[in-house]
Amino acid sequence: MKFSYNLIKKLAPGMYTKSQLLEKLNLYIFETDDVGGDILDISISPNRYSDAASHLGIAREVSAVMSTKLADPTVKALKPDVRQRGMFTVNIKDKKLCRRYMATYVSNIKVGPSPVWMKEVLESCGLRSINNVVDIMNYVMLEVGQPLHAFDADKVNGGIIVRPAKKGEKIETIDEQKISLMPDNLVIADSDSALAVAGIKGGKFSEVKNSTKHILVEAANFDGVSIYQSSRKLGLITDSSVRFSHQLSPELSELGMKRALQLLREIAGAKVYKTADVYPKKQPRKLLKVDIKKIDSMIGRQFAAKEVFQTLQSLGFKKVGSRVEVPALRSDINNIEDLAEEVARIYGFDNLTAQAPTVSMGFAQEEEQVTLKDRVRSLLTGAGISEVYNYSFLSKEEVGEGAQEILNPISGQFSHLRDSLAPNLFKNLRDNLRFFDAVRIFEIGKVFSVRDGSLNERLMLGVGIAAKDSPLELKGLADMIFGNLGITDYRAADEGGGLRFEIGTKVVGRLAISQDPKDASVLELDLGELLGAELEDREFKAIPKYPAVVRDISLFVPQKARVGDILSLIQRTSLKLVRDVDLLDYYEAPPAKHTTLERGARPDARRKSLTFRIVFQAEDRTLKDSEVDKEMSVITKTLIDKLNVELR
Numbered sequence: 001m002k003f004s005y006n007l008i009k010k011l012a013p014g015m016y017t018k019s020q021l022l023e024k025l026n027l028y029i030f031e032t033d034d035v036g037g038d039i040l041d042i043s044i045s046p047n048r049y050s051d052a053a054s055h056l057g058i059a060r061e062v063s064a065v066m067s068t069k070l071a072d073p074t075v076k077a078l079k080p081d082v083r084q085r086g087m088f089t090v091n092i093k094d095k096k097l098c099r100r101y102m103a104t105y106v107s108n109i110k111v112g113p114s115p116v117w118m119k120e121v122l123e124s125c126g127l128r129s130i131n132n133v134v135d136i137m138n139y140v141m142l143e144v145g146q147p148l149h150a151f152d153a154d155k156v157n158g159g160i161i162v163r164p165a166k167k168g169e170k171i172e173t174i175d176e177q178k179i180s181l182m183p184d185n186l187v188i189a190d191s192d193s194a195l196a197v198a199g200i201k202g203g204k205f206s207e208v209k210n211s212t213k214h215i216l217v218e219a220a221n222f223d224g225v226s227i228y229q230s231s232r233k234l235g236l237i238t239d240s241s242v243r244f245s246h247q248l249s250p251e252l253s254e255l256g257m258k259r260a261l262q263l264l265r266e267i268a269g270a271k272v273y274k275t276a277d278v279y280p281k282k283q284p285r286k287l288l289k290v291d292i293k294k295i296d297s298m299i300g301r302q303f304a305a306k307e308v309f310q311t312l313q314s315l316g317f318k319k320v321g322s323r324v325e326v327p328a329l330r331s332d333i334n335n336i337e338d339l340a341e342e343v344a345r346i347y348g349f350d351n352l353t354a355q356a357p358t359v360s361m362g363f364a365q366e367e368e369q370v371t372l373k374d375r376v377r378s379l380l381t382g383a384g385i386s387e388v389y390n391y392s393f394l395s396k397e398e399v400g401e402g403a404q405e406i407l408n409p410i411s412g413q414f415s416h417l418r419d420s421l422a423p424n425l426f427k428n429l430r431d432n433l434r435f436f437d438a439v440r441i442f443e444i445g446k447v448f449s450v451r452d453g454s455l456n457e458r459l460m461l462g463v464g465i466a467a468k469d470s471p472l473e474l475k476g477l478a479d480m481i482f483g484n485l486g487i488t489d490y491r492a493a494d495e496g497g498g499l500r501f502e503i504g505t506k507v508v509g510r511l512a513i514s515q516d517p518k519d520a521s522v523l524e525l526d527l528g529e530l531l532g533a534e535l536e537d538r539e540f541k542a543i544p545k546y547p548a549v550v551r552d553i554s555l556f557v558p559q560k561a562r563v564g565d566i567l568s569l570i571q572r573t574s575l576k577l578v579r580d581v582d583l584l585d586y587y588e589a590p591p592a593k594h595t596t597l598e599r600g601a602r603p604d605a606r607r608k609s610l611t612f613r614i615v616f617q618a619e620d621r622t623l624k625d626s627e628v629d630k631e632m633s634v635i636t637k638t639l640i641d642k643l644n645v646e647l648r
Helices: 005-011 018-029 046-052 055-066 116-124 132-144 224-234 239-245 252-268 292-299 305-314 336-347 368-382 422-432 470-484 527-537 563-573 625-643
Strands: 002-004 032-036 039-042 090-092 098-107 149-152 160-164 170-172 178-180 186-189 194-197 215-222 276-278 287-289 318-320 323-325 439-451 454-466 490-495 498-503 506-514 520-526 549-558 578-587 607-616
Touching (some): 002 005, 002 055, 002 116, 005 055, 005 132, 018 055, 018 336, 046 055, 090 276, 098 160, 098 252, 116 132, 132 239, 132 252, 160 215, 186 215, 186 224, 215 224, 215 252, 287 336, 292 305, 368 439, 368 470, 422 454, 454 470, 470 490, 470 498, 506 527, 549 625, 563 578, 563 607, 563 625, 607 625
Antiparallel strands (some): 098 215, 160 186, 170 178, 186 194, 287 323, 318 323, 439 454, 498 506, 506 520, 549 607, 578 607
C-alpha cells in the first residue's frame, strides 16, 4: 500500500529523515520499501487494516517508536452549524450487512480545485485529483482509513435506504460502467433507485459535479465478506472494497466523518448539519488485565509496570487501574499474549537478550503406535494391496447412533465424524470396479464415537477387497496380521453373515460382507487393541549371533490361491529355521496373455506369478548351504503338494 512520507511526518513530526523512517518501519512496524520521491510502499498485515491502513495509523506507530507527539487531527470536537439533520432519513434493511451508517447533509458547497498539498498526497498514493469534494473523500480515506462517499443531495429523493439489490436492477457507475445487480449485492438507494454499490463504487446519477450546491456525506461500515464477494462477482475491485473486505471497525466511521466535515468547512466553505448515525449494535469496549509477570515470562525480560503501561498508552491504549482498554480500531488485540507482543515490538526484538531455551530432556523412546502402523502398512503393501485416504466425515445415514455430529458441517454429506472406515471403503470399491476386475485397498485412520458424554477416538485398520472369495482372502490377511504381531490367542466367530474377531473378552475387529458391490468385503481391526495385546505378549529376544541366509522362490500359483496362505504354509513347514517370509514380487497378466497352465486345468485357466523371499537363521550356529537347500526342498515339495503351485 502506498503512503506519503511527507504526510506521515506531518502527523508524527520529528527530526528524522526518510531513510531513518524507513529503517524504523522495517524494524518495529511493517515491511517497507522506498519507491522513490515522496512514496513509501508499506505491507499492511490483513489483521491491521482497521488501525494501520492509513497515514494516521502509521504515524501513531511511528510516534510510539520514536517517542514523538502524535498530531491527530480527529481529536478536535466538531459542532454542526445547523442542529437539524436536514430532510434526510436513513433506513438500514439488513443490519448484518451494514453495521453502521452515518450521513451528514452539507450545504453551501463551493466545488472547485483542491489545494496543492492535497493533490500531492493523492498523487503520491496513486489517485488523481477530480474536485475538492471528491478529493476530500479520497484524502480522508488515505489519512484516517475510512472509505467515504459524497452524493449530490439534490439527486437523492426522500432519504437513504441501505438494502439488497433487486433482481435485474441496474446501475451506471461514476466511471460509466453499466452493472447488472443481484440480490446478494448491497446497494445504497433512495426511494426511486440504487445510487451506489455499497462499499464499492458510487453511481453516475448522484455524483458530485461543479454545479453541485448541496451534498450528502456517507461514512458507513459494511460486512467484509459481503463486500469481498460482491466486488469479485461484479468485477469492481476498488480501494474502498479492499479496505471493507478486511472487516473494518464500525468506530472508524465516526473518525472519517469528523475529519471529512472539518476539511469541507476549511476548503469548500461548507455549512454542516447534524449527522444521522444509525448504529444498531455498538462495538463493545475491550478491557484486558495487564499481568506484568506473565508479560516478562513471555518476552524474557523484566519490565517495570510503568514502562509497560507507557508503551501501551503510546499506541492508543487507555489505562484503567491494573487493566488497559484496547483501542476500538485494534481488532487484532484479544489477550495478554497480544499485549506482550506489542510491548516487545516497541521495545525492539533486536534489543532483547538472546537466551537458550530451557527444555526437559528424557530418554529416546519408540513410538509404539507409529511402529505398528508401519508394520501393518508394510505387510499389506507387500501383499499387493493399495493404500487409500478418505475424509473423516460421513452423512447421518451412514453412521450409527453413537456418532458425533458436527456443529457447522460444510454439507449434509459430511455432517458427522465417521464411526467406521467401512462406508468409505465400500464407496472406494464401487468406484474402482468400473475400471478393474478386482480391487484390493486398505486404510489406516481414526474413527470417533461418543461414550459417556465424551468423544472417543480409536485407531483402526480397514481392508476392502472386491473379488471372488473376498471373505476368505480377508480371513487369511487377518491371520497373517495377527501372526506377524505375535498374537496367538485370538478367535474368529460368525456374526450376522460376517465374522467377529476376539482376543479374550474384547472384540478387536469385524469382517462385513456386502452385495453392493458384488463379492465385496471389508475387514476392520482395532489397532489400539492389537497394540495392547502385542505388548502383553512381547518378550525380550537377544539379537541373533549368527548370520542369516536369504533365498528367493518364484512360483506360478492358481488364481484362487491367497498370499496369506502361502506365507503361513512356508512358516509352518520350517518353524525352527525360517525367521521371516515376505512377498517380493506379484504379477498377474491379462487373461489373453496367460500361457502357463495349471496341471489338468482348462487352456483358459489363469495363474499368478509370485516371488517370495525367505530368511533362514539358526540361534546356535551358522547355517550351511546344504541345510538351507534341504529346507528349501521341503518347502517346495509342500507348496506343490498342498497348493498345486509350479516353480518358474
